[in-house]
Amino acid sequence: MSATFEPILTQNVGLPNSETIRVYLEQGGYSALRKALTQTPDQLIAEVRESGLRGRGGAGFPAGLKWGFMPKADVTKYVCINTDEGEPGTFKDRLLVEHDPHSIIEGTIIAAYAVGAQRAFVYIRGEFFLGVKRWIKAIDAAYREGFLGEDILGSGYSLDMSVHRGAGAYICGEETALINSLEGKRGEPRLKPPYPAEVGLWGEPTLVHNVETLANIPHIVNRGANWFKSIGTERSTGSKLFCISGHVRKRGNYELPLGTPLREIIFEHAGGMRGDKPFKACIPGGASTPVLTAEHLDVPMDFEAVAEAGSMLGTGAIVVMEEGTDMVDVARRLMHFFVHESCGKCTPCRGGTRQLADTLDRIVDGQGQSGDIELLQNICQNMIGNTFCPMGDAAVNPVLSTLKHFPDEYNHYIEHKQPITAH
């Protein structure tokens, strides 16, 4: 694992003008599309299924399986490219969009061809101003070169692609909320089932994929499922863009095989802790994932191992915290994120996130009372499994995991009205 890893997704990042089609073509770009168009949709679906590629947007659902859920009939079908990267700690999709958008476009065209979709919609965070410009420029270039539009490369297959800005709502990264937003509505999630592959955008079968997931497709087509499976672990194949931030020396995106130990990512690749203070805790996969502590540093970063350690791989966004970090305040901050981003549709989340944040505010302000810990736990239990969408389940993770691993800090606040780290 420690041998230098040959980049796959980031192989073009760093080359001057890497976002242009000229550079992408020079590096062999769109060769996978040419190859894919000579294969049947079933062959492609089988290859992607065999590769074991799992969604890179946080849920880790097998991509090939999702493709297989789309109906085979010649009906209206859509693909959505989820560029709504909003999970705190995560900044990998932005990297791909800004520096190698054509890899995502190529992956999308192949996916759309495999499932028989006629239109692809890029849904991008409204805040990603540069990303929007680069998407539009890249799509225009792809049309000009004949990779998009009518009768792509003489294959008989046609695909149109357009860019649509979100307007500042984290929940629109959830596929059904994204679909509602594309339809021009409030970005509220829908109940699943039915899943988007059955009833999606304007009621039609829709395939929604994260940007990083799609960027893997050209490589799988070119080099095969067996090659892809040779990277990573048995059930978490391929490479992953890990986003490291917080109290490390070298923050940034690191492409590494799935299964690379957390310790190696933080202390070898990211240069270790930024100062004298040792490692205290980290969030392994973005704000929605439970915190891990020093006892977990040898956890291999793949979907199974992180779950076994009591957290989730999520987006692979590792936020590192040094000794002296106020963990109750961390929970408070993360709670305010969820309050802000709650769509408001269901009472347990709308009310629960607010109650959790208000209680944590009170505790951090020195107004904590005995019974507050039980109150926090009670509110969390009322939310888990009772919210309209999984965001409510995620929102309790910061509170419950910091309560589990750092109960002394909560007790200290309540008893002494100030943080344990004040000493």
Added chain:
Amino acid sequence: MSPEIVAPPTSLRDPARQRMVLTALYIAQEQYGHLNEEAIERVAERLGLPVSQVYSTASFYSLFHTKSTAKYHIQVCEGISCALCGGAEKLTEYLEAKLGIQPGEETPDGLFSLEQVQCLASCGTSPAMRVNDELYDDLTFDKVDRLLDQLVER
């Protein structure tokens, strides 16, 4: 408003009208400065949709401002990674003191307004903030001072 933002000559139930709402709101926000009552009504009129339906969408998204913002609308990222690296609340407090305003307010000269926003996906280069549509990261208080001076001089 651009001529292409027009309701299709179909029934009110046609989803083709609703799907234009976000695009229309972005255009209206630019033309009117913010999404005031007139802007919302204009979008509704153009798309042939009920005002309440357009307002329903407009009020959901944080990039749609139903209250006025200043010439330079500063949006400070409150993400956890920014908070851990000296940004977020610390940066907001610095700007509050420097500009003399709280989030949601405008400076008397109409130049700056302030807002706390959620993670801007600049976690590896935090602290970060946006001014209108431009992203500024790797911030220090010195850089913020220089940026504000530059904006004043423009």
